[in-house]
Amino acid sequence: MKIFLDTANIDEIKKAYELGVIAGVTTNPSLVAKEGIDFKERLQEICAIVSGSVSAEVISEHAEGMVEEGEDLAKIAPQITVKIPMTLEGLKAVNILSSKQIKTNVTLIFSANQALLAARAGASYVSPFLGRLDDIGHNGMQLIEDIEQIFSIHNIATEIIAASIRHPLHVTEAALRGAHIGTMPYSVIEQISKHPLTDAGIEKFLADWEKAQKSN
Numbered sequence: 001m002k003i004f005l006d007t008a009n010i011d012e013i014k015k016a017y018e019l020g021v022i023a024g025v026t027t028n029p030s031l032v033a034k035e036g037i038d039f040k041e042r043l044q045e046i047c048a049i050v051s052g053s054v055s056a057e058v059i060s061e062h063a064e065g066m067v068e069e070g071e072d073l074a075k076i077a078p079q080i081t082v083k084i085p086m087t088l089e090g091l092k093a094v095n096i097l098s099s100k101q102i103k104t105n106v107t108l109i110f111s112a113n114q115a116l117l118a119a120r121a122g123a124s125y126v127s128p129f130l131g132r133l134d135d136i137g138h139n140g141m142q143l144i145e146d147i148e149q150i151f152s153i154h155n156i157a158t159e160i161i162a163a164s165i166r167h168p169l170h171v172t173e174a175a176l177r178g179a180h181i182g183t184m185p186y187s188v189i190e191q192i193s194k195h196p197l198t199d200a201g202i203e204k205f206l207a208d209w210e211k212a213q214k215s216n
């Protein structure tokens with residue numbers, strides 16, 4: 001499973017990119033609004049750092065507007081993937097954008113049937129939101145597994161982005177169930193880099209080293 005960073009914060013993107021573990025970035029209108037910045041300028045900044053896919057979401061609710069916005073966003077850099085909400089109008093827009101070789105990420109997927117429709121419309125990626133399903137007492141991970149199975153049986157090349165990842169177990173489970181990509185906040189990348197036994201091991205090695213220096 002590849003790792004994407006789910007943020008519009010440039011410092012977090014720089015920090016994560018330096019680690020060499022990031023294959024792409026996803027943003028959404030809430031993440032962009034939090035930054036209080038010009039959306040297109042920020043996308044340019046992100047694309048100057050990240051060579052992989054950078055998802056940028058449209059705001060329009062009608063296909064025509066989505067296509068217009070998508071074409072405009074796609075001009076910013078070749079790695080821009082246009083993020084489209086999972087609606088009938090969204091599917092129409094995905095169909096048009098994909099025929100123009102513009103990559104799309106269909107977002108706000110909460111069922112396997114939605115993922116199937118998005119893939120058939122020509123989506124490059126689908127983003128099932130597992131954390132938000134867990135929040136309402138549904139099984140987000142089962143959705144990842146179902147989509148993976150359907151796409152495998154029917155040889156569908158659309159990649160599955162496990163989105164709305166909230167904690168380390170989501171990362172492991174999504175990877176085990178075959179998500180191609182997991183998009184997560186920087187805080188989750190920090191969390192999954194850590195283990196108490198790693199910290200204890202480093203402390204012990206250093207203490208033993210110091211002891212040996214003193215006795216020499």
Ligand code: E4P
Nearest residue numbers: 006026027028132163164165
């Ligand atoms: C993914 O593309 C979304 O931006 C994101 O994962 C949503 O996560 P949230 O449910 O934590 O807001």
